[in-house]
Amino acid sequence: MQIPHDTRRALDVVVALVNTAAEVDHPDALADIGALRAFVKEYAISDVGELGARDLAGVRAVRGKFAQVFAAPNSRAAATLINELVATAGTTPQLTDHDGYDWHVHYFAPGASVGDHLAADGGMALAFIVVSGEQERLRRCEAPDCRRAFVDSSRNRSRRYCDSRTCGNRLHVAAYRARRKEAGAEASEQEQIVHGGEQQQGADHS
Ligand SMILES: [Zn+2]
Numbered sequence: 001m002q003i004p005h006d007t008r009r010a011l012d013v014v015v016a017l018v019n020t021a022a023e024v025d026h027p028d029a030l031a032d033i034g035a036l037r038a039f040v041k042e043y044a045i046s047d048v049g050e051l052g053a054r055d056l057a058g059v060r061a062v063r064g065k066f067a068q069v070f071a072a073p074n075s076r077a078a079a080t081l082i083n084e085l086v087a088t089a090g091t092t093p094q095l096t097d098h099d100g101y102d103w104h105v106h107y108f109a110p111g112a113s114v115g116d117h118l119a120a121d122g123g124m125a126l127a128f129i130v131v132s133g134e135q136e137r138l139r140r141c142e143a144p145d146c147r148r149a150f151v152d153s154s155r156n157r158s159r160r161y162c163d164s165r166t167c168g169n170r171l172h173v174a175a176y177r178a179r180r181k182e183a184g185a186e187a188s189e190q191e192q193i194v195h196g197g198e199q200q201q202g203a204d205h206s
Pocket residue numbers: 046096098101104106
């Protein structure tokens with residue numbers, strides 16, 4: 001799936017934002033304004049001005065909406081959610097080449113709050129995925145102790161786990177098991193898995 005660079009970047013922000021929500025293995029990572037400031041800085045969210053309590057509440061609300069899009073059972077449900085999101089944010093497409101970036105489109109309206117900014121640009125990036133017929137790629141990690149959101153960019157939409165360190169490892173182990181099974185190997189599986197789990201992807205020792 002070809003995703004334009006800007007869209008990819010906006011999607012990264014969406015995924016990062018969704019993953020700040022409390023999950024079984026970590027508390028809410030967007031609990032105060034300091035955390036919001038750090039997020040805005042890390043993802044270089046431009047033109048958001050001085051941040052206050054209202055911004056924090058706004059961004060947390062948008063985070064909830066994005067999470068709903070990831071949970072949408074089909075593209076129609078996702079489309080409805082995205083339409084609401086971008087309508088509320090008041091999108092205004094603008095071509096810009098600020099700060100040394102090449103021409104790209106900002107969807108957030110001039111002077112938008114950080115919440116509306118994220119809703120507009122993140123919402124349009126999610127819209128691109130739905131328009132491309134790829135809503136299924138908006139996934140959550142299937143590891144029961146993880147559940148992180150991610151965008152599956154694998155060719156055959158087969159990715160089940162996120163790329164965090166633990167889950168990436170899990171992924172390699174699963175792939176390794178599948179290869180062994182296919183090969184009909186009788187080697188001591190437990191021991192091999194331990195080693196297989198430590199291997200980087202691409203390592204081929206069959
Ligand atoms: Zn920009």
